[in-house]
Structure formats: structure tokens, C-alpha cells
Amino acid sequence: MGIRERHDREKQAVRDGILAAARDLFVIEGYAQVSIRKIAERIEYSPAAIYSYFPSKDDIFFALAAEGFTRLDETIQAAAGDPDPLTDLRNSWWAFYQFSKDQREFFHLMFVDRSVPAITAQWQGFDLLQQMLAHVAARIQRAIDAGRLPADLDPQVALHVLWAALTGPAVLGCTCRLAPGEDCDALARDVLTTTIAGLAAGAALTFVPCHPQRPYSTFASPTWSRVP
Amino acid sequence: MGIRERHDREKQAVRDGILAAARDLFVIEGYAQVSIRKIAERIEYSPAAIYSYFPSKDDIFFALAAEGFTRLDETIQAAAGDPDPLTDLRNSWWAFYQFSKDQREFFHLMFVDRSVPAITAQWQGFDLLQQMLAHVAARIQRAIDAGRLPADLDPQVALHVLWAALTGPAVLGCTCRLAPGEDCDALARDVLTTTIAGLAAGAALTFVPCHPQRPYSTFASPTWSRVP
DNA sequence: TTAGAAGGCTGAACACTGTTCAGAGATAAT
DNA sequence: ATTATCTCTGAACAGTGTTCAGCCTTCTAA
Numbered sequence: 001m002g003i004r005e006r007h008d009r010e011k012q013a014v015r016d017g018i019l020a021a022a023r024d025l026f027v028i029e030g031y032a033q034v035s036i037r038k039i040a041e042r043i044e045y046s047p048a049a050i051y052s053y054f055p056s057k058d059d060i061f062f063a064l065a066a067e068g069f070t071r072l073d074e075t076i077q078a079a080a081g082d083p084d085p086l087t088d089l090r091n092s093w094w095a096f097y098q099f100s101k102d103q104r105e106f107f108h109l110m111f112v113d114r115s116v117p118a119i120t121a122q123w124q125g126f127d128l129l130q131q132m133l134a135h136v137a138a139r140i141q142r143a144i145d146a147g148r149l150p151a152d153l154d155p156q157v158a159l160h161v162l163w164a165a166l167t168g169p170a171v172l173g174c175t176c177r178l179a180p181g182e183d184c185d186a187l188a189r190d191v192l193t194t195t196i197a198g199l200a201a202g203a204a205l206t207f208v209p210c211h212p213q214r215p216y217s218t219f220a221s222p223t224w225s226r227v228p
Numbered sequence: 229m230g231i232r233e234r235h236d237r238e239k240q241a242v243r244d245g246i247l248a249a250a251r252d253l254f255v256i257e258g259y260a261q262v263s264i265r266k267i268a269e270r271i272e273y274s275p276a277a278i279y280s281y282f283p284s285k286d287d288i289f290f291a292l293a294a295e296g297f298t299r300l301d302e303t304i305q306a307a308a309g310d311p312d313p314l315t316d317l318r319n320s321w322w323a324f325y326q327f328s329k330d331q332r333e334f335f336h337l338m339f340v341d342r343s344v345p346a347i348t349a350q351w352q353g354f355d356l357l358q359q360m361l362a363h364v365a366a367r368i369q370r371a372i373d374a375g376r377l378p379a380d381l382d383p384q385v386a387l388h389v390l391w392a393a394l395t396g397p398a399v400l401g402c403t404c405r406l407a408p409g410e411d412c413d414a415l416a417r418d419v420l421t422t423t424i425a426g427l428a429a430g431a432a433l434t435f436v437p438c439h440p441q442r443p444y445s446t447f448a449s450p451t452w453s454r455v456p
Numbered sequence: 457t458t459a460g461a462a463g464g465c466t467g468a469a470c471a472c473t474g475t476t477c478a479g480a481g482a483t484a485a486t
Numbered sequence: 487a488t489t490a491t492c493t494c495t496g497a498a499c500a501g502t503g504t505t506c507a508g509c510c511t512t513c514t515a516a
Contacts, residue, residue, distance in 0.1 A: 003513075007463090014464095032343060036503060046466050048505080057503065112340060112403055115260060120404040160410075161418050168396035175340055176348040179437070182388075186435040190389050191423075193433065198426030205421065207414040209407070231484075235492090264474060274495050276476080285474065 015053045017043045022060050023067070027105050031061075031113065061109060061116045068106035069128035075099045076132060085143035090192060092136055093166050097188045100170035108174055111167060133159060150202035156209040158199050165195040243281045245271045250288050251295070255333050259289075259341065289337060289344045296334035297356035303327045304360060313371035318420060320364055321394050325416045328398035336402055339395060361387060378430035384437040386427050393423040 021042035025034045036057055040047040054060050079095030082088040100107040114120065123129070140155040140162075149158065169191050171177075173184035249270035253262045264285055268275040282288050307323030310316040328335040342348065351357070368383040368390075377386065397416035399405075406412055 011464090035501085037501085047503085048467080049465055051504070052464065108342070111405060112399060114258075114336070114403050123405060124407050157418065160415055161422050164396035164400055164415055164419050165393040165423065166396065167399055168392035168394065171340060171395055171399050172392055175342050177339060177351060179352050182437055183435065187388055187392055190385065190433040190435045191392050193431045194389050194426030195393065195419075195422055196426070197429040197431045198422035198424070201425040201429050203421045203425045205418040207411065207418045209410055263472085265472085275474085276496080277494050279475070280493070
């Protein structure tokens with residue numbers, strides 16, 4: 001009868017407990033402060049017990065990263081929806097930046113950290129990431145269709161440019177690379193403004209993203225030193 | 229007699245040896261692979277000996293970060309000099325991005341890493357960083373004077389926007405957040421193109437940088453959700 | 457009801473990490 | 487020759503991630 005089910009439920013509960021403990025330490029004290037022994041102490045198990053739930057410490061962080069994408073998706077979903085396509089775009093990316101502030105450790109783990117090999121290795125495999133990117137690409141397409149962005153702008157290219165550009169101030173903020181008084185929000189806002197204005201200006205772009213469907217290819221070497 | 233001098237020289241040589249060993253491990257195997265014991269083994273000293281040259285491991289990385297700024301400065305100096313002010317600007321920031329590729333570990337330590345508190349704490353204190361920023365600001369001013377960028381553009385604001393925007397693709401590249409085939413160079417190029425085009429378009433910017441001389445202040449809350 | 461199988465959990469250990477400190481050994485000054 | 491100075495070492499401490507033999511509870515089968 002339901003014995004197996006109860007067992008599974010109990011196992012799942014312990015597993016969730018491990019993740020919850022890790023998340024608490026992680027969010028409050030930061031990545032570096034999360035240790036197997038501290039997690040074990042919180043859930044009142046021995047350190048070794050954790051290894052029958054996760055193959056390694058990295059896998060715990062991998063699970064947290066996956067959760068991070070859910071959180072980011074919710075944040076962006078909540079911010080999106082403005083009828084004006086460009087405002088909608090701004091709000092979406094502003095939400096992305098806000099996420100880097102409000103969920104600094106998650107952001108760092110998802111977009112910056114190099115110390116969890118599995119995350120970088122399987123990064124493209126996070127379903128929610130791909131979904132989010134697809135959603136934003138669709139929003140960009142809407143802005144193009146509405147004539148607010150150039151007709152010859154590839155949504156995937158614009159997506160990557162916006163993503164990369166906004167990642168900059170987010171990283172500078174969460175790694176404390178601005179002067180004490182400098183307003184990171186204002187900087188992020190200006191980067192967003194400038195990038196959208198630049199995209200609207202319609203400069204020739206050379207990036208060729210990996211579309212899910214069509215294979216990858218690059219253009220020839222650039223001639224970027226000649227300024228338009 | 230030069231005994232004291234010889235001693236000082238010998239001490240300096242060992243100190244340099246420590247830095248050299250650390251740099252080798254650091255550049256080749258990455259930050260995470262640098263340990264006091266590995267450094268000690270390379271210089272054929274006991275691990276404890278290192279602590280009479282550097283107060284802690286962090287201070288070794290701090291010294292390496294300072295060296296990184298020298299390297300970056302040389303890289304940018306070598307790239308700068310084009311008579312056309314905008315091309316000069318492009319070349320400078322392209323060199324910044326190239327540095328993030330060619331000296332990945334240095335770039336990461338200088339602009340991304342959070343695990344060396346001293347670096348983030350005293351980051352603004354790196355003289356070469358401030359010099360470099362001042363140089364680039366001067367180049368931006370030249371572009372403004374030449375009428376290639378809006379007259380009402382604050383060079384310090386443009387500087388920060390360019391810096392932040394370019395940091396994005398650099399980070400995505402050096403933390404492996406692009407799809408395997410995607411061309412990070414092309415993305416960085418596009419971000420650079422888009423940002424300069426955006427600055428040239430003359431959108432209103434709100435960032436107020438910490439000028440070395442005048443005190444810091446911020447503007448009131450933004451109204452960025454209204455798109456220009 | 458009892459013997460056996462299965463699984464979860466622990467304690468101890470291993471190999472690492474940064475760091476400290478008493479003391480050995482060499483060198484320099486008196 | 488003796489003392490003082492200084493550098494360097496070996497050993498240790500407290501921490502890390504991880505592994506494994508074995509215990510102990512729980513469930514299954516006879």
C-alpha cells in the first residue's frame with residue numbers, strides 16, 4: 001500500500017529541507033558561507049547524510065540555480081504587460097536588473113559564478129531560461145512590428161545585446177565595483193536607455209545567435225573600426 | 229656596507245617569486261586552483277614562509293589585481309591613438325573587451341570576483357584604474373568637442389555607461405554564459421556599436437558619477453517607464 | 457512470529473584548505 | 487666568542503568536501 005509513497009514523500013521532505021537550509025545560508029550569508037556541515041547542522045542530520053540526497057555540493061547549487069530561474073521568470077512576468085511595446089521592453093529588462101539587486105546571490109549564481117561547473121556546463125539547458133529568452137524575443141518582435149524598432153533588426157540579436165548590456169551594471173553592482181556613493185540604479189537605467197536608443201538608431205549588427213532551430217554561423221571579420 | 233641592501237634585494241626576490249608562482253597558477257589553472265601550499269611548492273619554501281611576505285592569501289591576489297590594472301592600461305594605451313575620436317573610443321573599449329578575453333583570470337579578479345574582500349573594498353583606490361578612467365573620459369570629451377557626441381553629454385556619464393555596457397559581454401564570455409557556438413566577439417562588438425549609437429542619439433541620462441573633485445549627488449527618482 | 461533483506465544514517469577517516477606559532481638554524485653585530 | 491636578529495620550518499588547529507564500513511530501523515517473506 002502507500003508505504004512506498006510515504007517513503008518517497010519523506011525523502012522528498014528531507015531533500016527539500018536540505019535545499020531550504022542551503023537557500024537560507026546562501027541568501028543571507030552568501031555563496032561562500034554555505035558548507036555541507038552547516039547545512040547538516042540546520043537539518044539536524046550528519047554531513048554524510050546529505051550525500052544520499054545530492055551527489056555533491058555542486059548539485060545543491062545547481063538545484064538552487066534552477067530555482068533562481070523560476071524566481072527571475074516570475075519577476076519579469078510581473079513587470080511585463082505594458083501595452084506600449086518599448087515600455088514593455090524597458091520594464092522587462094529593468095526587472096532583470098532589479099532581480100540582480102533583490103536576489104543578488106541567485107543572480108550571481110545564475111549569471112556570474114564560475115565555481116559550479118555543472119551550472120555553466122548545462123546552463124543552456126535550463127528550460128525556463130530558454131522560455132524567458134523566447135518571451136523577451138517575442139516582445140522585441142512586437143516592438144519591431146509596431147515600428148518602434150528597425151524592421152531589419154533581428155529580435156535574437158537585440159535580445160542578446162540588451163541582455164549583455166544590462167548584465168554589465170548588474171555585475172558592477174553585485175560585485176561592488178562602483179564608488180560608494182554612485183547610484184547603480186541610475187547607471188542601469190542609463191545603460192537601458194542608451195541601448196534601446198542605440199537599437200532604435202539601427203546600426204548594423206553582426207552577432208548571429210544560436211537559434212533553437214537553425215544552425216549557427218558567423219559573418220566574416222568585422223570592420224568595426226570604421227565608425228558609421 | 230650594502231648588507232642591508234642585499235637583504236632587501238633578496239627579500240624582494242622571494243616576494244617576486246611568490247607573486248610569479250601565484251600568477252602562473254592563477255593564469256594557467258585559474259583562481260580556484262591557487263593555494264598557499266602550491267605556491268610554496270613552486271618556490272621551494274614551506275607554506276608558512278609565505279606569511280612573512282604577505283599577511284594573507286588575499287593580499288597576494290590584491291597584488292595581482294594591481295598588476296592586472298597595469299596590464300589593462302598597457303592594452304588600452306596600445307589600442308588608443310586613432311585620430312578619429314569615435315574610432316579611438318571604439319578601439320579603447322574594444323581593447324577593454326579583448327583584455328577580458330586574453331587575460332581572463334585577471335579580468336575576473338579585477339572586475340568580477342567577490343572572494344577577495346580587499347579588492348572590492350579598496351577597488352576605487354587603484355591609481356591606474358582612476359588614471360585609465362580619466363584618460364577615457366578625456367577621449368570622450370574630445371569626441372564631444374569634435375561634435376561626434378552630443379554637447380550636453382557628461383563624459384563621466386558616458387564613460388560609466390560604456391564601461392557597464394561592455395562589462396556585460398565580457399562577463400558573459402568569461403563566465404561561459406553564451407551558447408557553445410555563439411560568437412562573443414560579435415556580441416561585444418554589437419554592444420559597443422549600439423551603445424555608442426545610443427549615446428550619439430542623445431537620450432537624457434540620469435547617472436551622477438563620483439567625480440574625483442566635486443561631491444556626489446543624485447537626481448530625484450526616475451520616470452524611465454515613459455519612453456522617449 | 458521470526459529471519460532476512462533493504463535502506464537510511466552515522467562516526468570516523470582522508471585529503472585538502474588558510475593560518476599560527478614555538479623553535480631551529482643561519483647570519484650579523486657586539 | 488657571545489649575543490641578538492631574522493628567516494624559515496614542522497607541526498598543529500580549525501575548517502572544507504567527500505567516502506565508507508557498519509549500525510539500526512523498517513519493511514518483506516516464510
